[in-house]
């Protein structure tokens with residue numbers, strides 16, 4: 001039998017063996033996607049880290065949509081971001097300290113923490129050589145491979161004591177920007193023939209500045225760096241239930257090593273329904289810019305969005321990227337923040353026409369997806385809707401949009417890993433699947 005035919009045949013058989021009737025989920029009371037009937041997530045854990053609020057409950061238990069709110073260790077996101085914006089200050093390290101420890105640092109603690117991060121930014125020489133050797137154009141994939149390799153260079157990789165977990169967490173937070181910047185520059189060198197620059201991180205720079213410096217030398221402004229810093233803060237944490245953090249918690253609950261668990265989280269975030277949506281959303285925007293002749297014509301926009309929902313246009317998946325969320329209903333507070341930032345930056349960068357078009361896509365996207373789904377539950381733009389547009393305005397290449405999300409979310413992942421391994425009464429996470437296939441009698445190979 002030819003190999004291609006065998007693969008086709010196996011795949012064809014799977015068409016049947018994968019069939020699980022939709023009604024069976026209701027019949028057996030199975031929470032599809034770990035969701036309750038009303039779409040809310042099944043409660044599977046308790047946390048002291050992030051709090052994602054997308055709805056409130058009425059006395060009768062029904063849902064009441066509300067504007068989205070996000071809290072980091074008890075502090076509302078906007079209360080953390082507003083002073084930084086006002087004071088034109090960098091804050092990602094401060095937020096990382098808060099998320100890891102539970103407390104905002106004082107000045108002395110923050111200075112020491114920044115120094116510790118800076119000390120840990122350079123990569124082991126063997127990792128640099130390894131990135132040069134790694135083939136591939138997907139930086140998330142390269143990031144995951146580098147993380148797995150860090151296990152080899154760690155003198156104590158499997159120790160899950162709290163001190164060791166904290167050391168590993170800080171090293172990962174510090175090294176992600178370096179790995180991503182080097183991996184992209186090497187990719188650009190091999191794919192686009194540009195000169196290869198491996199710039200050593202500088203001691204007196206913040207994570208955002210150092211990342212831009214390693215990526216683009218001096219070719220960035222202070223405003224670009226502060227925008228990136230804010231994006232890192234906004235993407236750093238989102239509770240225990242988002243797919244990548246839950247992946248980190250599930251793997252951590254087996255007491256496996258930090259690198260295995262974080263590599264799994266990277267794999268989850270890469271998916272186009274999760275962090276990978278930021279690349280899909282910016283590509284969708286470029287596609288719409290080309291396909292729609294009048295950027296102010298609502299009918300033309302709606303017609304095209306409906307073609308997308310009918311799987312006739314863009315990537316033919318039926319999705320409008322950057323729209324919808326598992327928890328948020330009326331608004332995603334991060335998208336609200338990013339929309340404001342994007343508007344201000346668009347004025348600076350001469351991109352107001354594009355920004356106005358993007359806002360219209362958001363407005364019509366929400367309307368068209370809601371109508372298509374035929375539900376009354378409000379739907380909103382999510383974090384990934386505006387992030388790519390901001391990255392583009394600060395001159396960042398598309399290939400690193402999801403890796404930058406990982407560079408931010410590594411903070412949340414490590415904080416959750418530490419929590420998962422340190423609460424009293426912790427247990428391996430092990431839900432159940434009901435098997436709905438009838439038992440079969442074995443047939444010897446000669447009789448099949």
Ligand SMILES: CC(=O)SCCNC(=O)CCNC(=O)[C@H](O)C(C)(C)COP(=O)(O)OP(=O)(O)OC[C@H]1O[C@@H](n2cnc3c(N)ncnc32)[C@H](O)[C@@H]1OP(=O)(O)O
Pocket residue numbers: 039272273274275277309318319320321322323324325326327369373382383384
């Ligand atoms: C950082 C982040 O991860 S934010 C999310 C980034 N992802 C995206 O932007 C991708 C586009 N959005 C989506 O696919 C979804 O809204 C998700 C994955 C974010 C949330 O999914 P769910 O929690 O299942 O959404 P919800 O319960 O509100 O809606 C369910 C139905 O609406 C559809 N729907 C939801 N959002 C969209 C959308 N943007 N475009 C088209 N259909 C959509 C779902 O496919 C699903 O349809 P089905 O019942 O026929 O399978």
Ligand SMILES: O=C([O-])CC(=O)C(=O)O
Pocket residue numbers: 237238241242243274326327382383
């Ligand atoms: O919470 C989610 O499902 C996805 C999300 O927005 C995030 O991880 O930031």
